[in-house]
Each structure stands twice: as structure tokens, then as C-alpha cells.
Amino acid sequence: MDMLWSGWGDPAKATPLPESVTALLRDLLGVKPHGTGPVELEDIDVPASPLTAAAHRALRDAVGDEAHVRTDAESRIRHTRGKSTPDLLRIRRGDVADLPAAVVLPAGHDEVLAVLRACAAHDLALVPFGGGTSVVGGLAPEQPGSRRRPFVALDLRRMDGLLALDPVSRTATLQPGLRAPQAEALLAEHGFTLGHFPQSYEWATIGGFAAARSSGQASAGYGRFDEMVLGLTVATPEGTLEVGRAPRSAAGPDLRQLVLGSEGAFGVITSVTVRLRPLPHTRVYEGWRFASFEEGATALRRLAQDGPRPTVLRLSDETETLIGLAQPDAIGASRAPQPAGCQAIAGYEGTAEDVAHRRERAAAVLRACGGTYLGEEPGERWAHGRYSAPYLRDALLDVGAFAETLETAAFWSRVPELYAAVRAALTTTLTGSGTPPLVMCHISHVYENGASLYFTVVSAQGEDPVAHWAPAKRAASEAILAAGGTISHHHGVGTDHRDGYVREAGPLGVEALRAVKQRLDPDGLLNPGVLLPLD
Amino acid sequence: MDMLWSGWGDPAKATPLPESVTALLRDLLGVKPHGTGPVELEDIDVPASPLTAAAHRALRDAVGDEAHVRTDAESRIRHTRGKSTPDLLRIRRGDVADLPAAVVLPAGHDEVLAVLRACAAHDLALVPFGGGTSVVGGLAPEQPGSRRRPFVALDLRRMDGLLALDPVSRTATLQPGLRAPQAEALLAEHGFTLGHFPQSYEWATIGGFAAARSSGQASAGYGRFDEMVLGLTVATPEGTLEVGRAPRSAAGPDLRQLVLGSEGAFGVITSVTVRLRPLPHTRVYEGWRFASFEEGATALRRLAQDGPRPTVLRLSDETETLIGLAQPDAIGASRAPQPAGCQAIAGYEGTAEDVAHRRERAAAVLRACGGTYLGEEPGERWAHGRYSAPYLRDALLDVGAFAETLETAAFWSRVPELYAAVRAALTTTLTGSGTPPLVMCHISHVYENGASLYFTVVSAQGEDPVAHWAPAKRAASEAILAAGGTISHHHGVGTDHRDGYVREAGPLGVEALRAVKQRLDPDGLLNPGVLLPLD
Known part of the structure; x- marks a missing residue:
């Protein structure tokens, strides 16, 4: 399809x-x-x-x-x-x-x-x-x-095969045009999962995940896609590049990490060897509430640094919690009013014993950090709606609203400043343009040393909705770079983030990558202007 | 010093x-x-x-x-x-x-x-x-x-400072000339450890660990050095390169992984930002015995894939177990005769609760895989002698013996073939040269998808001990590449592995790296002939 x-x-x-939401958008944001x-x-x-x-x-x-x-x-x-x-x-x-x-x-x-x-x-x-x-x-x-x-x-849709599976090493070689659900179905026949579930899960492909360094909603447990990749085959205008001979090596720079994130600018990824995990026996998702985003973020940091690590770990800020975009398909549905504070989701996947053990110990940490257990219902609601947000966006566009997302990541000590700076940049710019926004944020990927921040912005479309967004996006990117964030945690660079990326990588970093591109793609025919600036 | x-x-x-060992070398290997x-x-x-x-x-x-x-x-x-x-x-x-x-x-x-x-x-x-x-x-x-x-x-010995420490993000920025014990001492003042303990620990430096992708004996728990690095500053002939803005990013290829393993060929690493772990409260090392290397390797794989993961996990083959090189400073000491089979060491570092939990569950896995618990004594002996092997080598050279090591890594399913092939290559070549060797091996680094193999060879020196080793080393490298191993798991490329590395990375991979070198070091003044071939 x-x-x-x-x-x-x-x-x-x-x-x-629903009409109730349309009315809310009109009253709150002036959406016409x-x-x-x-x-x-x-x-x-x-x-x-x-x-x-x-x-x-x-x-x-x-x-x-x-x-x-x-x-x-x-x-x-x-x-x-x-x-x-x-x-x-x-x-x-x-x-x-x-x-x-x-x-x-x-x-x-x-x-x-x-x-x-x-x-x-x-x-x-x-x-x-x-x-x-x-x-x-x-x-x-x-x-x-x-x-x-x-x-x-x-x-690449015709390249959708499982080329090899090694159950002893727990690796599989996949073609790039496989959509994630197809890949999961092929692996499930052998009792394995990749564990990569980004919001784009139902449509995105293995090659795209690798090319753009995707990160899924279960990254706390299964890792980012770039951490799953053990080998790659790349077709370039100068021939074939094959990388990844062993799980880890001291033989030179890790060429896998040069291909991952290259966004088609160096070559076309034609196969990806990934690590596999056993299909989980048990999956549990549960809700928690924290008094503030700061309190919740501290709890997430504690789990990311000292464990035990849930498989899914995310935290909505006050606005996102209130609006209920954490469960986008529930928006406008009649339900009990949301209490104040910030909602978190903790999910556990694995064997029954492992899930029970991690869940019990993580709950103790979350409670010690001020969390209130909300039961499994919010977790199930999140799981049910986890791929729905892009559908909601279409519905919002249909009624004259504007909705877009952007994301970044930083070291933990920079997260509060980064959060405040991006919120302020978006709010100030859009309010100044006459379309005051709702700005919502969540943490959805945690590491020992930092976390991602994912922002959702909803506003009226303004006169020219494409032009209306440009200054806000620019201001957010400036704020991200000034506050020590990366220009993208999991969306990639493309053309939209190229200028920011050039500043982030620095002139010599960009020159090093351009040298690679010129060697692999001397005519510059691959994705011109994507990732790297043209000459 | x-x-x-x-x-x-x-x-x-x-x-x-001791004279007993000298006699053994003479009788067993013909060492004169x-x-x-x-x-x-x-x-x-x-x-x-x-x-x-x-x-x-x-x-x-x-x-x-x-x-x-x-x-x-x-x-x-x-x-x-x-x-x-x-x-x-x-x-x-x-x-x-x-x-x-x-x-x-x-x-x-x-x-x-x-x-x-x-x-x-x-x-x-x-x-x-x-x-x-x-x-x-x-x-x-x-x-x-x-x-x-x-x-x-x-x-770089004068560049031995701790430049920054962020206890919230658990990161520290270290200068490259810091020796590992100095770095650990500086971090311990703040309650942290890096957890990097290679055999060269007492002498090697932070910059060298990064430049050569070092891996320490506790890599099962703390990770490899390249996994600890969050940021790098590099001085190149064309200026300064700074990489690593967030723990993880989708902003292009990971330039950190281009600097790590570059062995000084692209620039001089002048600072390294690393992740920190809390100093462990508890450390326990224990011994296990398996009937065969294969049985032991399967047990290690089980723990690496399904956990719980010890902090240290290693397995000596039958010969290494017998010779007792697993405890090099105990060689020749009077002790009970070694039973047959293969000895493994499992070590646990962390909080008392975490150590107790992991240890108990890992013991169940090791037992289920045929392991016999040997108590803490073999673990303590290993820990006591963990940095001693290079001293033993000097003593062996002094009495006319030759001793050298080499190492590789592969996916689990290739490990048995790789082990047999490298052993055969070393034994056949050296026996053919009239210096039949002792070839010992251990697994000392495990991953979900594979493991390292570390070989120690002892023989007579032959007429010209440098020339005597060259064909054996060549044969071992050939065997590694033919059996799907990487030319180095943690020693690096240098000049010795350059030819093998060129074959492993492939012509286009080498060309990509040469393009980077030419951009950063156009006069080729940095480490000529190290890592990459000259023009």
C-alpha cells in the first residue's frame, strides 16, 4: 500500500x-x-x-x-x-x-x-x-x-528481503527497502526482534533508519538504530564499500559510523547487518506523574545513570501533559480532567522475570524521586496511540491549524537551559507573528550523559503557513545551538538543518566529510545539497 | 617515573x-x-x-x-x-x-x-x-x-590535567597525556571512575586509548574506551577539530568515531571528554571451570546476550589454563596441580546490592552451561596479576625465549573457526621454522554479537628472533582475515597491521580515509605510514 x-x-x-477540538483551537489559538x-x-x-x-x-x-x-x-x-x-x-x-x-x-x-x-x-x-x-x-x-x-x-521498495540470519551471533542482514513492520515480521519468524519503533515505524525503512540515524521509542532498552548496526554495504559512484567485520574493532576509525547519518550523500545503502534481540515474552507500559518537568527529568536521569533501565522511558512537560498530546488519539475524547504536573511513561519488555525485577526496582527509584504511580492505563493509552500523531497533524492542517515538531539532545546539565531557550524562541517568534502557539515538549530518549527534547508546536496557520513557520524554526535552531544542543537528535540534517549542522560540525569537520564525498561521489550526483553544502 | x-x-x-620455569622452557620448547x-x-x-x-x-x-x-x-x-x-x-x-x-x-x-x-x-x-x-x-x-x-x-606528558568535570551529566574532560592511574586518581576525588583497565593500564595514556581504540579488562561492564568517549578536541595541521556536542545525535556521521582509531594520522588529540561511572562500592572476582573452551565460550555468550552481564568476563583455553599464564606471576610457583579444562574469571563491580543480584543470577547461568565454581581465590589471583604479563615477557626474553601476543574479534558463529585457524597458523609456521611454540588463547572481551580472541605465543627465539616471528605473524594475520576476524580488536593498526587493515577496510574505505587525511594533513606530516599506506 x-x-x-x-x-x-x-x-x-x-x-x-471532533468539533470540540476545533472550537478549542479557535478559542485558544485563533485558528480560523x-x-x-x-x-x-x-x-x-x-x-x-x-x-x-x-x-x-x-x-x-x-x-x-x-x-x-x-x-x-x-x-x-x-x-x-x-x-x-x-x-x-x-x-x-x-x-x-x-x-x-x-x-x-x-x-x-x-x-x-x-x-x-x-x-x-x-x-x-x-x-x-x-x-x-x-x-x-x-x-x-x-x-x-x-x-x-x-x-x-x-x-528501494523492491529491495525488501532478509538476506541472512545468524541465530548464534544474533545478527541479520536486511535489505534497505524493508519497512519496519515487514522486517519485524521476518525476524519474528525466527523468534527475534530489532526493537526499533520510531513514530514513523509503519512506513519508514531499514535503509532510511541507517542513513538518518533514527532512534525509536524503545531506545532506552534496545538502543538507537545506529547502535544496532554491525555492518553496511554501500553502492557509491566509485564502487562498493563494505564495512563492519566484527562487532567491535580497533582497526582504524569506525567506518560504519561514517556511513550512518550520511543521508545518501556518500552512497546508497544496499544492505544493513543488525543485531537482534529475542522477542519479548512480556510487555508492560505504565504511567507516572511528577510535580514538575524538572522533577520528572531528574527521575529519568537517575534511571538512565544508575538503572534499572526501562525499555521505554518518556516524560511530557506540563503543557503536553495537560493537552493530552501524549495520547494524541484521545484528544477531545471525554475523560476525567487531567491532574496538574507532568506525565511519564515507563515500559518494560523482556522475559517475565526480567520485567518484574526491573519494574519493581525502577518503581522504587521513581517513587524516591517524587513520582506517583498512575497504573497501566496511561501506558496502554500511550502504546495504542504511539504512531498516531502524524494523522492528527493532517487533521489539524485540514481545519486551518499549523502543527510541527522539532527535536534536539544535550548533556543532562544543559537540558533545563535548552528546554527554556527553545520554548522561548518558539513562543516569542510565533506570538510576534500574530499566531501565539502552544509549545509542548517531551523527553523520549535518555542516555547516561544526557537526553533528547522533542517539541511540538501548534498555532494558527497565518496568512502563508509555510512562510509563517520559517522564522520560528530559525529562532529554535539558533536557540538550540546557543544552548549547547545538537541540531538534531533523530530527525537528521537533510536540507532544513544544513546550515545549523555546518556550525555544529565546524569548518574542519565539514571539510573532512566533503573530502569523503568528493572521493566517493566525485560528480556530486548523490543527494546534492543534503547534509553538506554544495561547493 | x-x-x-x-x-x-x-x-x-x-x-x-625461577629456575623451574627455565628448565621447563628448555625441555618443552628447546629454549637455549x-x-x-x-x-x-x-x-x-x-x-x-x-x-x-x-x-x-x-x-x-x-x-x-x-x-x-x-x-x-x-x-x-x-x-x-x-x-x-x-x-x-x-x-x-x-x-x-x-x-x-x-x-x-x-x-x-x-x-x-x-x-x-x-x-x-x-x-x-x-x-x-x-x-x-x-x-x-x-x-x-x-x-x-x-x-x-x-x-x-x-x-604529551605535560598535558596531564583534568579540565572539567560535570557531576550531573557524569562527564569529564581530560588531557591526553594523563596516564590511566593519574586519571583514575583525579576522578576518584569526585567519587567517579572511568573503568578502563587494559593490561597497559599503569603506563598508557588517555590520548593513546582514544587514538588506538583501547579496550580494558572490565569492558563487559564499563564498555570499550571508544564507547566512553563523548567528545574530542584535535589539533591538525589545518586547525582545530572539535567533535561531540551531545551524547548522541542524528546530525550527520559520528565524527567522534572518525577520530577514534585514527592513531595520530589525522591530528593530535588534545582533550577527551569521557563518561564517568560512580566508584564501585564492591568488587568481587571469582573463578569458574569448564570442560572445554567451546563449552566455556557458550557460557560467556549466554551472559553477553541475555545477561546478567558481569563487569569482567574472560575464559582461558585449555593450554593457557594449564600453563597458568592466566596468572602470570604465579608461574612456576608451587601450587596444587591444575585440573583439566578451561578456567574462566567473572568479576562484579558496583553497589553491594547490584553485585549480589548479578552474581547470583550469572552463577545460575554459568552452572546451567556446565561451569564449576572455583571460589574467589582464582579471581583474586587474576586481579593481583592483571598487569604483570609484560614483566614476564621481559624475563622470558632474558632467558632466550620468545613471547608475543596478537588478538582479533569476530561474530560468535565465526569464533570456533577463527580460534582453530589462528592456532594452526602459528603452530605450523613456528614448528616449520624449528621453534615449536606454546600457543595459548583467551576470550577477554564479549559482546552480544561476538567476542575477542587473544593469543599468546611462547617459543625459542631461533637464530634471529625478529626474523623468526615475521612469517608466523604473517600467517596469523592471513588466518584472521580468511576466517572473518578483524585484524585487531584492541591493539590497533600501526605499521604492523597496515597491510591487513587495507584488506579489511577495502580499497574504497581506505580511499575515504586517505581523503580525510589529505584534507586535515595535506603535507602528510602526521604519523606517516601509520594506519594508512603512503601514496
């Missing part, structure tokens, strides 16, 4: 907002109904593909069949940009300025190499396309006007 | 072998007494330093004081090569072909930058020098004859 072209997910799951849903796909004015006949032939030869080189309007529209709110606002109004010239579907590593050769020969750029869920402009290459080449969207 | 110039460690701790200890330092024929007066002035200006630019014979001898057995055999016979032109002692990051500028201006190469404990030729640059520049040994 294809994702909704103009929004998120399964079109059948779209749910309009637009009445303007997306244009019809058929009505979009799609320019003819700039692909030459010779290029078309070369691409067809690379993938072996005419059916795997698509230049029809719908295929090209469905591969235009990703799923950030500005992306959705543009595509909803029929703006397809970032359209690919063609969508090419290779069946394996050698076909990817052949497509790269065809692109080099015909002066085409290439954008690897997995689930299409980038929220940082990672699918819309930017090229200077003087060197603006058409580009191919390399859709 | 300086290390023994011709061998390992504190000269006062050198202990000759040489009677040739090291030459006297004063007798070594040291050529005059090739440093020009202008270069000397430039280096002095860079570090501010004549006393910090040393060209005397003793200083230069003490910075010649590292501590591999071939290194020791060469220096013992007075071979100083790899002598630096000068030893320079900078006091901080800016002075390192200034030294790099002086080297570039005066056509000098530069080798960063921490504890001088490399066993892979990492301190003896190789340059083609046509481009053979004198080199400066950059001794």
Missing part, C-alpha cells in the same frame, strides 16, 4: 478532529477554518519529465525492465519531498517544484550500481527513497541554478 | 624467572639460554640529531622553553618505537634506526598547533607519543626513502 500522497499514512485511517483541504492529485499541473530518451534507456537497462522506470505524474508526485509540515503544506496546494524526473526501482545492489553509472553518464542527480518519511527536507535536493540537473528518485 | 627503556614498566619490578640481556643505554651508538638549528628554534618557540625540546641521546632512545616484542628485541640489541630527531613536550592545545606549524615549515614529520605502549609499530613512522624526513616525537 502506498502512503497518502498529500499527508501521512494509510488514507483509510484519516480521522477528522480554511476549508481548503489538499488539491486533487489529478488536478496538479505536472511538467513533462525532463528525462532524455537516452537517459531513459540507460536507466531501463540498469534495472532490466521498463516497468521499473516510472515517469508518470502520480509516481513523480508521490516521490516529491518528504513529510515535514512545510512539505505537506506545499504538496497540499499542488506545489511540485521539487519533482523528480523519474522514479527508478532497482532490485539489488548491482542494479543500484548500474543506476549510479547511468546517472553519471546522463548528468542526472539521484536521491535514495525509502519510506519517504523525511521531515528535514532530505528528499528534495538543492542545486545551484547554474548546475541544476534533473534527479532520479531511487525507490 | 619513566618506563624501562629496554622493556616494560617499572625497572624495580623486574623479576627473573642466550645470556644476552639488553645492551647498556650508554653504549648505544646514537647518531647526532638531524634537526637543523632553525627547526630547533622554531620548535623551542612553539613550546616556549629550551627544556621542552630534547635532542639528547637518552630522550631520543626512550622515544624509539613502542613495546611489541620485535620492538624490544631491536632496542635490546641497540638498534635505534627509528630514532626521533627530537622529543618535544607541549603544554597545551595551542602549543600543539604551534609545533605542527613548525614541523610543516621545517619539513619534519611528527609522531604523537603518550605512554609509548604501542605494540603494533604505531610510534615508528615509515617513509619512502626518497621522502624520508626526520620526525619529532610529541610527548
Whole structure:
């Protein structure tokens, strides 16, 4: 099934907002109904593909069949940009300025190499396309006007196999186009799980997780995706790169960590070897309440540093707790009024004995830090709605509201300042633009030495909703860098965070990565303008 | 205190072998007494330093004081090569072909930058020098004859401070010249430990651990050094590189992992930010016996994969168990005869409650896997002798025996084949050369997905002990690569493993790293021939 072209997910799951919420948005944020849903796909004015006949032939030869080189309007529209709110606002109004010239579907590593050769020969750029869920402009290459080449969207959906599974070493080699639920189903047949459950879980792919350093909601227990990766195969314009010979090594820099996060700029990831965990026997999610975000954050830090570590550990700030966005599908549903304070979710997955032991000891820590146990109901509600927020966003856009998210991470001692600075930047900028926002935040990834902060912003759309967001996003990025945060904890760099990333990596760091890119992709055909600035 | 110039460690701790062991070596391995200890330092024929007066002035200006630019014979001898057995055999016979032109002692990051500028201006190469404990030729640059520049040994001992400590985030920023015991002492004042205890612990430095991806004996509990590093500052000929803004990030490739393992080829590490753990309240080490190496390895795998994880976990094969090299300082001491099988050590560090819980549950797993509990005595003996093996090597060299180690790692399913292949390669080659060896092995680092193998070889020295080892080392490296192992799990690449590393990283991986080196060190003055081949 294809994702909704103009929004998120399964079109059948779209749910309009209840009238009570629409009224709340109007009264609280001044959201005015637009009445303007997306244009019809058929009505979009799609320019003819700039692909030459010779290029078309070369691409067809690379993938072996005419059916795997698509230049029809719908295929090209469905591969235009990703799923950030500005992306959705543009595509909803029929703006397809970032359209690919063609969508090419290779069946394996050698076909990817052949497509790269065809692109080099015909002066085409290439954008690897997995689930299409980038929220940082990672699918819309930017090229200077003087060197603006058409580009191919390399859709990896045909590369969706489990290539190898080693139950003794607990490793599996997966193709990049596997969506996470497909991968989990294949691994479950052998009694294993990857344990990677980001919000994009239902649509995002293994290759995308690796390319963009994804982190899932159960990262406290299963780790980040970049921590799960043991090996990678990469097709580059200069040939094949294979990295990861042993779980750990002292043989030089860790080249896996050079490929992870490279966002398609160095090559196309064609296989990923990951570590596996046994399927958990038991899963329990429970709610806790803390008097303040600070108190709750201290409790999370205690567990992250001294254990025992829950599998899922997250904390909503006062506003997010109040609004109930922690359970987005419950919004507006009749229920008991929320008490004050901040809600946390602790989840445990594993054997029954391990879950019982960790849960009991973690509960003692949470209580000692001021937490009140709320039972399993809030945990179950969270688990039920854990992939729903992007659907809610579509519903908000439909009624004239604006909703977007951004995220960062920092060392624990910087977290309070970072939290305050980003909130202030978003609130001040949007209020100054006449669209006072709701700013909500949660911690959803904890480490011994720090944590992530994930912000959700809802406001009226303003006159031009794309333009309305730009200064707020800029102010938030400035605040993040000034307060010692990273420009992205798990969304990636893409084009949206490139300027911030250049400041974060520093001139010499960027130069080192550009040197790698120039060696692997001397013509600069891979994802131009994504991750690294153009020359 | 300086290390023994011709061998390992504190000269006062050198202990000759008991006569019983010498007899055993003679009877078992045909070791013939040489009677040739090291030459006297004063007798070594040291050529005059090739440093020009202008270069000397430039280096002095860079570090501010004549006393910090040393060209005397003793200083230069003490910075010649590292501590591999071939290194020791060469220096013992007075071979100083790899002598630096000068030893320079900078006091901080800016002075390192200034030294790099002086080297570039005066056509000098530069080798960063921490504890001088490399066993892979990492301190003896190789340059083609046509481009053979004198080199400066950059001794970092004056950069031995604790720059910052954040008790909330549990991080500390350390200077690279700190030896591990100094670092532990500084951190212990604040109640913290790094938990990094490699065999080189007493002499090796923080900068060296980072540059060479060290792994300590307690890696099961505290992790490898590369897993402890959160940030790095690097002085390169092109300026300063600072990496590590948050514990984890999705902002591009992880540049920390590009610096870690770069062995001085990209720059000089001038500060390292590490994660801290609380000082353990309790430490317990205990012995276990398994019927075979395979049975023991399965037990270790069970604990590594499903927990609970001891802090120290190691297993000697039958030969190492029998010879008692697991407790090197006990060799030849009168004690009860060793029973058959393989000895394992499990160690637990932490709070009393945590240690008790992990120990009890791990014991159940070890028993279920066929283990027999041997009590704490073997654990205490191991802990007492954990840094002694290199002293034993000096004693073996003194009586005409040859002793060297090498190590690798692989995924669990490859471990049995790798073990057999490396043993066979060493035994066959050395037996063929007329010096049948004792080959011993242990697993000392375990991961969910694999483990390290550490081999110790003892034989007669043969006619030319340096030449005698070369074909065995080559055969072992071939066997490692053919059986799917990494060319080094924790010793690093240096010059000794460079050819194997090039095969392991592959042509494109090597090209990517060379591109980085060329951007950061365009004149190739840093550690030429270490890690990466010359052009």
C-alpha cells in the first residue's frame, strides 16, 4: 500500500478532529477554518519529465525492465519531498517544484550500481527513497541554478528481503527497502526482534533508519538504530564499500559510523547487518506523574545513570501533559480532567522475570524521586496511540491549524537551559507573528550523559503557513545551538538543518566529510545539497 | 617515573624467572639460554640529531622553553618505537634506526598547533607519543626513502590535567597525556571512575586509548574506551577539530568515531571528554571451570546476550589454563596441580546490592552451561596479576625465549573457526621454522554479537628472533582475515597491521580515509605510514 500522497499514512485511517477540538483551537489559538483541504492529485499541473530518451534507456537497462522506470505524474508526485509540515503544506496546494524526473526501482545492489553509472553518464542527480518519511527536507535536493540537473528518485521498495540470519551471533542482514513492520515480521519468524519503533515505524525503512540515524521509542532498552548496526554495504559512484567485520574493532576509525547519518550523500545503502534481540515474552507500559518537568527529568536521569533501565522511558512537560498530546488519539475524547504536573511513561519488555525485577526496582527509584504511580492505563493509552500523531497533524492542517515538531539532545546539565531557550524562541517568534502557539515538549530518549527534547508546536496557520513557520524554526535552531544542543537528535540534517549542522560540525569537520564525498561521489550526483553544502 | 627503556614498566619490578620455569622452557620448547640481556643505554651508538638549528628554534618557540625540546641521546632512545616484542628485541640489541630527531613536550592545545606549524615549515614529520605502549609499530613512522624526513616525537606528558568535570551529566574532560592511574586518581576525588583497565593500564595514556581504540579488562561492564568517549578536541595541521556536542545525535556521521582509531594520522588529540561511572562500592572476582573452551565460550555468550552481564568476563583455553599464564606471576610457583579444562574469571563491580543480584543470577547461568565454581581465590589471583604479563615477557626474553601476543574479534558463529585457524597458523609456521611454540588463547572481551580472541605465543627465539616471528605473524594475520576476524580488536593498526587493515577496510574505505587525511594533513606530516599506506 502506498502512503497518502498529500499527508501521512494509510488514507483509510484519516480521522477528522471532533468539533470540540476545533472550537478549542479557535478559542485558544485563533485558528480560523480554511476549508481548503489538499488539491486533487489529478488536478496538479505536472511538467513533462525532463528525462532524455537516452537517459531513459540507460536507466531501463540498469534495472532490466521498463516497468521499473516510472515517469508518470502520480509516481513523480508521490516521490516529491518528504513529510515535514512545510512539505505537506506545499504538496497540499499542488506545489511540485521539487519533482523528480523519474522514479527508478532497482532490485539489488548491482542494479543500484548500474543506476549510479547511468546517472553519471546522463548528468542526472539521484536521491535514495525509502519510506519517504523525511521531515528535514532530505528528499528534495538543492542545486545551484547554474548546475541544476534533473534527479532520479531511487525507490528501494523492491529491495525488501532478509538476506541472512545468524541465530548464534544474533545478527541479520536486511535489505534497505524493508519497512519496519515487514522486517519485524521476518525476524519474528525466527523468534527475534530489532526493537526499533520510531513514530514513523509503519512506513519508514531499514535503509532510511541507517542513513538518518533514527532512534525509536524503545531506545532506552534496545538502543538507537545506529547502535544496532554491525555492518553496511554501500553502492557509491566509485564502487562498493563494505564495512563492519566484527562487532567491535580497533582497526582504524569506525567506518560504519561514517556511513550512518550520511543521508545518501556518500552512497546508497544496499544492505544493513543488525543485531537482534529475542522477542519479548512480556510487555508492560505504565504511567507516572511528577510535580514538575524538572522533577520528572531528574527521575529519568537517575534511571538512565544508575538503572534499572526501562525499555521505554518518556516524560511530557506540563503543557503536553495537560493537552493530552501524549495520547494524541484521545484528544477531545471525554475523560476525567487531567491532574496538574507532568506525565511519564515507563515500559518494560523482556522475559517475565526480567520485567518484574526491573519494574519493581525502577518503581522504587521513581517513587524516591517524587513520582506517583498512575497504573497501566496511561501506558496502554500511550502504546495504542504511539504512531498516531502524524494523522492528527493532517487533521489539524485540514481545519486551518499549523502543527510541527522539532527535536534536539544535550548533556543532562544543559537540558533545563535548552528546554527554556527553545520554548522561548518558539513562543516569542510565533506570538510576534500574530499566531501565539502552544509549545509542548517531551523527553523520549535518555542516555547516561544526557537526553533528547522533542517539541511540538501548534498555532494558527497565518496568512502563508509555510512562510509563517520559517522564522520560528530559525529562532529554535539558533536557540538550540546557543544552548549547547545538537541540531538534531533523530530527525537528521537533510536540507532544513544544513546550515545549523555546518556550525555544529565546524569548518574542519565539514571539510573532512566533503573530502569523503568528493572521493566517493566525485560528480556530486548523490543527494546534492543534503547534509553538506554544495561547493 | 619513566618506563624501562629496554622493556616494560617499572625497572624495580623486574623479576627473573625461577629456575623451574627455565628448565621447563628448555625441555618443552628447546629454549637455549642466550645470556644476552639488553645492551647498556650508554653504549648505544646514537647518531647526532638531524634537526637543523632553525627547526630547533622554531620548535623551542612553539613550546616556549629550551627544556621542552630534547635532542639528547637518552630522550631520543626512550622515544624509539613502542613495546611489541620485535620492538624490544631491536632496542635490546641497540638498534635505534627509528630514532626521533627530537622529543618535544607541549603544554597545551595551542602549543600543539604551534609545533605542527613548525614541523610543516621545517619539513619534519611528527609522531604523537603518550605512554609509548604501542605494540603494533604505531610510534615508528615509515617513509619512502626518497621522502624520508626526520620526525619529532610529541610527548604529551605535560598535558596531564583534568579540565572539567560535570557531576550531573557524569562527564569529564581530560588531557591526553594523563596516564590511566593519574586519571583514575583525579576522578576518584569526585567519587567517579572511568573503568578502563587494559593490561597497559599503569603506563598508557588517555590520548593513546582514544587514538588506538583501547579496550580494558572490565569492558563487559564499563564498555570499550571508544564507547566512553563523548567528545574530542584535535589539533591538525589545518586547525582545530572539535567533535561531540551531545551524547548522541542524528546530525550527520559520528565524527567522534572518525577520530577514534585514527592513531595520530589525522591530528593530535588534545582533550577527551569521557563518561564517568560512580566508584564501585564492591568488587568481587571469582573463578569458574569448564570442560572445554567451546563449552566455556557458550557460557560467556549466554551472559553477553541475555545477561546478567558481569563487569569482567574472560575464559582461558585449555593450554593457557594449564600453563597458568592466566596468572602470570604465579608461574612456576608451587601450587596444587591444575585440573583439566578451561578456567574462566567473572568479576562484579558496583553497589553491594547490584553485585549480589548479578552474581547470583550469572552463577545460575554459568552452572546451567556446565561451569564449576572455583571460589574467589582464582579471581583474586587474576586481579593481583592483571598487569604483570609484560614483566614476564621481559624475563622470558632474558632467558632466550620468545613471547608475543596478537588478538582479533569476530561474530560468535565465526569464533570456533577463527580460534582453530589462528592456532594452526602459528603452530605450523613456528614448528616449520624449528621453534615449536606454546600457543595459548583467551576470550577477554564479549559482546552480544561476538567476542575477542587473544593469543599468546611462547617459543625459542631461533637464530634471529625478529626474523623468526615475521612469517608466523604473517600467517596469523592471513588466518584472521580468511576466517572473518578483524585484524585487531584492541591493539590497533600501526605499521604492523597496515597491510591487513587495507584488506579489511577495502580499497574504497581506505580511499575515504586517505581523503580525510589529505584534507586535515595535506603535507602528510602526521604519523606517516601509520594506519594508512603512503601514496
